[in-house]
Amino acid sequence: MRHPFSAAFLFALIALLSPAGSADPAAKATVSLKSGANVTRLLLTVPKGSSLKPQAGRADQLIVAMEGVDALPGLPNPAGDRYIAALHTRSKAKGRIDLIVELRPAAEYRTLLSVTDSGNPSLTVDVTAGGAMTSRPPPTPVAKASDGPHRKRFVVALDAGHGGKDTGALGAGGSQEKDIVLAIARKLEALLQAEPGIRPVMIRRNDEFIDLRQRMERARKEHADLFISLHADAYNDPHARGASVFTLSEHGATSEAARRLADRENAADRIGGVALHDKDEVLASVLLDLTQNATLEASDRAADSILQALRKTHSIHQPGIQKAGFVVLKSPDVPSILVETAFISNPEEELKLRSSAYQNQIAAAIAEGIRNYLKLARPATVAPPDRPVRQEVAVSATDNVVK
Template identity: 45%
Template sequence: MGKYLNGSFCHRASRKLRGAALLLVCWPLWISSAMAGSSIEGARIWPAPDHTRLVFDTSTPVEHNIFALENPARLVIDISNANLAADFSTLDLSGTPIQRIRSAARNGSDLRVVLDLRSDVQPRSFQLDPNQSYGHRLVLDLLGSGAGTRTSEPVQPTLSDNGSGRRDIIVVVDAGHGGEDPGAIGPSGTREKDVVLRLARALAEKIESQPGYTARLTRDGDYYVDLRSRTLLARRHNADLFVSVHADAFRTSQPRGASVFALSQRGATSETARWLARSENRSDLIGGSGGVSLDGKDDTLAGVLLDLSMTASINASIGVGDYVLRNLEQVTRLHKSGVEQAAFVVLKSPDIPSILVEAGFISNPQEERNLGSANYRERLANAVFKGVEDYFNQTPPPGTLVAWQKRQSTGGTSHYQIRRGDTLSAVARDNRTTVRELMQYNGLSDDRVVVGQTIRIPAS
């Protein structure tokens, strides 16, 4: 067969045969190339609290089939036209539902991989195209596995430890990317997923250290959480605020500076349509810490409620984003001076104020070095938290310790000093009130304000 498929044989035959006969003689060369198939060149495993991700590096895209076997529990992955060039024995399987990985050739040209399992799992598989770090990949998610499997039941509010019976403000901090997704990579090889996890941990520590606040992380290790699950985690924790931390990148090294994003109106419109279209969402509560139910509402009323909730969420997001930018400006250059708006999936909670903080451009050599510094990340974390704290000091959620403390100190009224760039409408939006109410409360004849002017804010 080897001689028959030799290229020189095909060439010699072509001198004697013409037309279709030539194709028949040369066709086995194409078969030979296909038979070479794909190689499984490496493997990685990423344990997460609610799933385990197993990744096979493949030399080309592959066709595969997965099925489960019982007594004992096993998962079988048949990969067509493939061979094994990796050593599965080097994988650390601790903390995963996988007890052992076996493999063998099948049908002469296929590969069968068998996962001996400690417990039953729900498998999900898909393929990924090459990126900056990896080539073609076959990804297998084992759902319902992990040491801390998440449930859909909401977490009870955290009560402040001062005996007041009032709850903490809950901030969910989201470190972008993770696991198989490294995010952007800097000129010196710094990976976004590593930098933002350290920054998210630092921010969570700042939040936790402040009385009246509780922080929760969407991920606290090197594993991937899909984008929708991040917002669902915020809802499960009854979050008052969702902060997603990232590091920006550009094709050139010149751009630099931090940015803050809130959801755009286009993103809000598409998300409203998505919620109304999915029947399982109709019974969800709107309001991260409890609020309005869509259950039993007709489409028109449900749409109005969602629009109102989404608009309030976006306005609050822009408000907290403004405060964060003011404080970031004391630490680093700003890429844009105002809160930008985009249709990022992680910002699409219709009921939870959500911001995305780009801590800097990892593609800029100086900012890559800055983001790699623990001291610099600490300063960034301080600035973001100070912005969050400033916002909630102005508009604390009802029932929280911060709201109670504000009423105790002001007798139900707070004061705000107008800064450069402020408008009465922006102050009203940040404080969840109206321009008319502020004008009446302060005896103003119009909506004009001047820098340094102090106005009274009615209680939330």
């Protein structure tokens, strides 16, 4: 179900990747072409220090501007391909080459910028019949005070874990997880409301029970750009302490993709702006994979920003981003993270969690992490930081971990 390419943290039709450093003056790009029955995939990779910028040409053309590249050898011949008519290059100046993709009539494409595991900027282009897929528009820039009223604000969905009949973990002093995380969520909401360009959305405002998948779907209906689920951890060792940040495991992503594809005939919603119900299995799988891979990348980047902010003022239980199959993290097109704020089972941390001052500190750290993530998520960003290392941990014997 997974496809062999690393997705970027950001959907982009027009974006720029410029990793730090200078390109080799004799740098060469590589390009491959794979034709299928319903989609043709082009993969273009340039050396470290080079840059890629997809640009719309004529209606039947895609131009990819490359800087820091002197040659593109081994250009594939798409003769007989259903969707791509021709590929050719155009030299503009030393170290500047355009790759021109000539499309057949009625073909349309979807682009995805990424960075390979070795740090090379890469561009994936999927071309198929017109109407078969719709490109998701690039993220709207985060509004500034002078941006005016028509800029879309960055929507952050705040999910206070548990609620109602589900109390969550219980502290030795009688504290209930559902109450503590709701208090933190309200404080975080207030902080984000004061941030220009951000619109926080509370998944639950009161002591109510909400199904796990309903939480995820509520965020999608609000067109959330980031989903944050707040919890207070518990463990049988009362000395366990510190905060943790989780994103979805690869296994969880794969099982969710399988579930979505199996249910697509009955699904009325759209994944990443694309309806899957009318697509054949191969094309639906490609489209879902494009969306889900980019979401996983964005989730990791958001998680890393929040973890670094928490590290400044709070003890951390694990040094890196943790992985699990939490149901609330399975939205295929909304970057999602889960924050364990502290161990409610630790008497010392339970007392802190009950403190309004400590709740404010936790909320402030998460808000700082969100702000730092937004600096990276803006389309003007040129050089995203290195991809965080994914640290797999055994959380449950099954994928359907619930929080």
